Amino acid sequence: MKRREFIKLMSIGGFTLANLELSKEKKKPNIIFILTDDLGYGDLSCYGGTDLETPNIDNIASSGIKFENFYANCPVCSPTRASVLTGMFPDLVGVPGVIRTHITNSFGYLSSIAVLLPKVLKSAGYDTALIGKWHLGLESPNTPNEHGFDHFHGFLGDMMDDYYTHLRHNINYMRLNMEKIDPEGHATELFTEWSIDYIKQKARSDKPFFLYLGYNAPHTPIQPPDEWLKCVKDRNPNIDDRRAKIIALIEHLDDGVGRVVKAVDDAGLSEDTLIMFVSDNGGDLPAGASNKPLHGGKGQMFEGGIKVPACATWKNYIKSNSINERVLLTMDIFPTFCEIAGAKFDHEINGLSFLDSLSGENNEKYDDRFLFWVRREGGLHYGGQAFYASRYKNWKLLQNTPFEPLRLYDLESDPNEQNPLDERHEKFHLLLNELQNHIIRSGAVAWQKYPVKI
Template sequence: MPDQSTTPSGLSRRGLAGAAVGVLGAAAVVGAGAGEASAEQPFRAIASKGRRPRPNILIILADDLGAADLSAYGSPDIETPHLDALAASGVRFTQGYSAGAVCSPTRIALYTGRHPGRIPGGLQEPIGQANDRDGIPPSHPTLASLLKGAGYSTHMVGKWHGGFLPTFGPLKSGWDTFYGNYSGGLDYFSKYAHNGLYDLYDGETRVEDPRYYTDILTEKATAVIRAGARQHRPWLFNLNFTAPHWPWEGPGDKAVSDELTTRLRNGDAQALFHNDGGSLEKYKELVEHLDRSIGKVLAELRRTGQDRDTIVLFASDNGGERFSYNWPFTGNKAGVNEGGIRVPAILSWPGRIAKRQVDDLPVTTTDWTATFLELGGASPDPAYPLDGTSLVGHLFEGEDVPERDLFWRTRSGRALRRGDLKYVRLNGTDRLYDLAVDVREQADLAKKRPADLAALRAAWEKVDAGLLAYA
C-alpha cells in the first residue's frame, strides 16, 4: 500500500496524491475495446507466487510529450485509446519525473542510471554536434551492456541522442542492434537533423527511407518484437519515438517537410525548430498518430504471445513545449518547474502487476534503470554507482520505498524534491514550494520556512559537488 509516513517537516510523503490524481484524470481509464470506464484503484502489489521470471523489457519513450497530453492523464482534446489501454492493463504513476529537462540529459540518465552531470555529454542541453567529448563513453556501463552481460539480447529503434559517430553510439554502448537517428530534432520525411546533417542509420550505416518517420519506427519495432519471439533468451528493447517533437509534421505533410528542408539546406539553422508553424490541431494529430503506432507495437507483442513475459514502460523524456498540455503545472520543457520535468509514466506486466491501478509514488528516470537491472538479474558496476532507486520491492512485494531526494540541475536552474517540499532556484532566486497544496508552484515559502529552504539547498549542493561543472 502507499506509504503514509511523514517527512521530518511533518508532511505526508503521499500528500500530493489527492491533487495529482484529481488533476491528472484518475477518475477512470477506458481501455481500447473495453466498452466501459473502469475506476482505478490505489496501487497494491500482487502477492508473489514462486520465483519471479526475468522479463523481456520494452521501454517506449515519447519525445517532448507533456504531463497531461494523454487522455488517461486528463487531456481535454487528445484521444489516446491505446496508451489508455496500456494504463488500464497496469499502473499509472501520477508523479512521474524525467531526470532532465531536455532530451540528451534524460536519455543519458536512462541509459546509465546516473545523474546526467556525471559525464560531459550530460552537461549538453542537448548534444548538438559531433565531437569526442559529448556522449556516453563506450567504457561506461549502460542498461544495455549490463543486461547483455546477464544474457539479454539488446535492441534500440529510434532516437539515440547520446553522442555522435564515430566516437559514440548504441552499438558501442551495449546494444546489439540499432536503427534510427543519432541527433535530436529530425525532419519526419527528409531525415535531416536540425544540425543540417542527414541522420538515418541502420547500425552505423546511412540508409535512405523517405517515408514518415513514426511509421518507419513502428515497422522496425514490430520486426524486433517478432524476432524476439523466435529467440530463447530475454530481450531489452528501447523504442524511442521522435513524436511529438517539432517540426510539426503529420503523415500527410510532405510539402511542409520539403519547405523546411530547403530552408535548412539554404542555411536557415532554425528551420526545423518550426517557429512559424504548428497548431493545437497539428499537435493533436502527432500525438494521436503516435498512440496508434504504439498500439500496433503492443498488438504485435500480444500476437506473438510475449505480452505476459514482458514488462512495458511508457514515459516521456521531459515535459512538453509549445502546443503541449501541461496543466496544472507551471513551466515547460527546459525548465525545472513541474511542467518541465513532470511526465506520463505507465507500467504494465500482465499477471505480475494488477490492472487499473494508480500509484502516487514520485518516480524518476534513474529509478527505472535500477528497477530493470534488478528484474533482469544484472548487477551495477560498483565503479559507477547508480543514482536511482530500484522499485522492485515496491512493485512486487508491496514494500515502502525509502525516503530519498529527487535532484535536477540545468545551466539555468536547480531543483530538489524531498517529500512534498521542492526547492527551486530560478533567475538567481531561491524558492520553496509545498507541492501537496501548491502543485502550480505559485506560493513561495522561502521566507516562511527558512530552515526547510536551507536544508534542501544544502542537500542540492551536496549532490552538485559530486558532479562535473558546466564549462
C-alpha cells in the same frame, strides 16, 4: 506440498509470491521501454486530456499501472536519456544539457566512466536493441553499438528538421548499426515498423530481449501526416490549428504504440513481456502541448517541465488499473529493469528499483532521498551556465535560469508553485546545502571532450 504447488496456492487472490519469484524455471521476461519526446502531462486521455484520443497508451495504463508522480531527470532531452540508461543523475555522467551537432551549442558529452543498461542486461543473457532516437552522441565512441546495443536502427541526433527527410542541419544521422541509411517515410511509422520487425524476429528465439523504442514525436517540427490532421479537424472543426497539429502527431504516435503492443500479443509474448511507457520531459507549450494541471513546461524546473506521464503493463504480474503515487525518476528505471532481468552490477548508482511498486507492494509517496535536476544551456537567457532544482519529500527548491534566485515551494500545500516561501525557512537551507554538495560532486565529471576546439 511441492514448491510449484505452494507457489500456485500463494498466488490465489493476489499477485504475491508467485509474481515476486520471477521463476528461474521460466524464460526471463522481455522488456520493452517506450520513450516519447516532449509529451505533456495533460496530453493523454488517461491523464485528463479531453480534446484528444489515445486509446492504446491508455490501455497500457488500464491493463497495468499508472504512475501519478513520475519525473524526468531533466526538463530537456539528452540528460533524461542519460539517466534512463545509467541510473545516475545526468551531470554525474557528463550530460547536464542537450548534446547537439555544433560544439558552441552542445552541453554534454557522455562520460567514459558511464556504464549503460544494455551492457548490464547483456551480461544477464539479453539481446539488446535501440530503435529510434539515441541523442547521447553523434560519433564514436558514443554510439549505441559501442555502449552495449546489439542492434541499432534509428537516429543519432537531437531533433529532425523534417519527419520525412530525417535530416538535422542538412546532415543524415539515420543509421542501421554503424551504417548510414536513408529510409523513406514518416519517422514515427519507420520506428514502429522496425520495432514490429524486431519483435517478430525475437519471438523465434529463446533469448530474452530488451527493446528501447525512442520516438521523436511529438517533438517539433509538429508535422503529423495529413490524414491524421484531417481526422482531428473533422472531429473538432473549431479547434485551433496549432493545437490540432500536435494532437494529430500524438494520436499518430498512439497508433504506433498500439501496433507495437499488438505485435507482442500476436507473437504470443504478452505474458512474458513488460512494456513501460514514459515521456522524456514536459510538453513544449509554444508548440501547443498541454501539461495540465501542472505549472510550466519543457525547459523549466516547474512541475510541468519535469513531471511526466508514465505507465506500464505486464500480464500476471501487474494488477490492472493499478495507481502508484510514489515519487520516482527516470534514473530509477535502470535498477528496476536490472532487478527484473536478474542482471548484476557492482558500481554505485543514484536510482532506486521500483519493482516492488509494480507488484503493488510499495505505494508510499516518498523515499528518504534528496533529488536533483540540472539543465545547462546557452544563449542570452542561460549564458552556457547551469540552473537547478532540488527536492526532499514535498519540499522543492528551484530556479529557471542561472540568473534568478532559488525559490522554495511546499508541493503538498502549493502544487502549482505559486507561493514561494521565505528563504529563511529551514528547508530552504537544507535543500541548498544538499544541492551545493551535488554540484561539487558533479564538478568532477567533464561535460565536454578535452581538448575543446572552437
